[in-house]
Amino acid sequence: MERKTFDTAPCSIARSLDVLGDWWNPLIIRECLYGVHRFDEFQKWLDIGRNILTRRLKQLVDEGLLEKRPYQDNPPRFEYHLTDKGYDAAGVLLALMAYGEKWHFENGNEPIRIFDRTSGARVMPALVDARSMRAIDARQLYAGPGPAFPADKSVRRSRFVEYFARQGDGKRPAKTTE
Amino acid sequence: MERKTFDTAPCSIARSLDVLGDWWNPLIIRECLYGVHRFDEFQKWLDIGRNILTRRLKQLVDEGLLEKRPYQDNPPRFEYHLTDKGYDAAGVLLALMAYGEKWHFENGNEPIRIFDRTSGARVMPALVDARSMRAIDARQLYAGPGPAFPADKSVRRSRFVEYFARQGDGKRPAKTTE
Numbered sequence: 001m002e003r004k005t006f007d008t009a010p011c012s013i014a015r016s017l018d019v020l021g022d023w024w025n026p027l028i029i030r031e032c033l034y035g036v037h038r039f040d041e042f043q044k045w046l047d048i049g050r051n052i053l054t055r056r057l058k059q060l061v062d063e064g065l066l067e068k069r070p071y072q073d074n075p076p077r078f079e080y081h082l083t084d085k086g087y088d089a090a091g092v093l094l095a096l097m098a099y100g101e102k103w104h105f106e107n108g109n110e111p112i113r114i115f116d117r118t119s120g121a122r123v124m125p126a127l128v129d130a131r132s133m134r135a136i137d138a139r140q141l142y143a144g145p146g147p148a149f150p151a152d153k154s155v156r157r158s159r160f161v162e163y164f165a166r167q168g169d170g171k172r173p174a175k176t177t178e
Numbered sequence: 179m180e181r182k183t184f185d186t187a188p189c190s191i192a193r194s195l196d197v198l199g200d201w202w203n204p205l206i207i208r209e210c211l212y213g214v215h216r217f218d219e220f221q222k223w224l225d226i227g228r229n230i231l232t233r234r235l236k237q238l239v240d241e242g243l244l245e246k247r248p249y250q251d252n253p254p255r256f257e258y259h260l261t262d263k264g265y266d267a268a269g270v271l272l273a274l275m276a277y278g279e280k281w282h283f284e285n286g287n288e289p290i291r292i293f294d295r296t297s298g299a300r301v302m303p304a305l306v307d308a309r310s311m312r313a314i315d316a317r318q319l320y321a322g323p324g325p326a327f328p329a330d331k332s333v334r335r336s337r338f339v340e341y342f343a344r345q346g347d348g349k350r351p352a353k354t355t356e
Binding site: 087 | 192193195198199201205265268278280288293298301315321322323325355
């Protein structure tokens with residue numbers, strides 16, 4: 001088993017991966033975005049085993065990304081719909097889509113395109129810095145500990161000073177501003 | 179085994195997940211961004227088994243996200259560095275980070291912060307539409323088949339007309355524009 005949980009990791013990426021970081025959960029969210037909400041339909045479109053699908057839907061409900069809505073009383077049957085948290089997770093899918101289009105499909109030859117529901121205009125997801133609105137180039141980034149960075153003995157800050165100091169040319173930016 | 183390959187799926191998300199969609203590969207890319215490049219250091223920071231790490235590094239090299247650079251001749255030893263494709267994958271990690279910060283850490287209490295290397299200004303990743311530069315709200319999106327959408331008998335377009343028609347209120351945008 002390679003599976004491991006990151007539900008207490010001091011890292012936003014690791015925490016998100018705990019729910020989103022394998023194949024099925026993001027694809028179930030994709031199906032919801034495409035309008036698929038019922039068990040048999042998830043199974044049909046994803047070609048996924050019933051036991052795996054049952055487990056994943058339960059996890060996504062437990063984690064607050066999906067909510068169950070009854071659509072039939074006898075026998076009771078439920079649809080699965082995205083919550084606010086689930087729609088936010090769709091942002092990760094759009095980043096995956098942008099990366100996949102660039103590297104796995106020829107330019108302009110995408111299998112799926114997305115549009116704005118109201119205007120009908122094509123939407124092209126891009127990652128920018130919310131303040132400067134400029135495209136983010138990962139080569140230009142520098143990471144450092146934030147307020148929730150662990151200060152306990154098991155993960156000593158002193159080790160991480162060395163860790164973060166390694167980035168790029170090893171020089172910190174002259175002066176970081178919040 | 180729940181693992182399944184999506185390397186021919188007509189979906190940018192599924193194709194990307196084939197390499198990025200479990201825990202270790204994105205975390206190895208994270209480590210590279212943080213300046214970790216050598217086998218023993220990946221192992222130390224990720225607390226990952228040597229056999230799993232060996233396999234994952236090989237996959238990331240084979241898929242073109244990492245490149246090997248010799249740093250010692252006798253015995254031969256290599257460092258692993260991000261390629262252009264690997265840096266682009268970092269965009270997915272930034273989307274994961276933004277989602278994780280919102281939903282797994284209290285506002286402003288992030289464990290890691292990122293800065294621009296040159297200016298030192300804090301960087302806050304956000305997903306926008308590259309044309310309008312407005313924030314993307316997944317509720318407002320509509321998906322439809324693109325040029326590379328499969329038209330063969332095994333995945334019939336007619337089925338997908340129904341599939342895409344289910345989104346939201348079932349109405350397509352009045353007129354989509356490319």
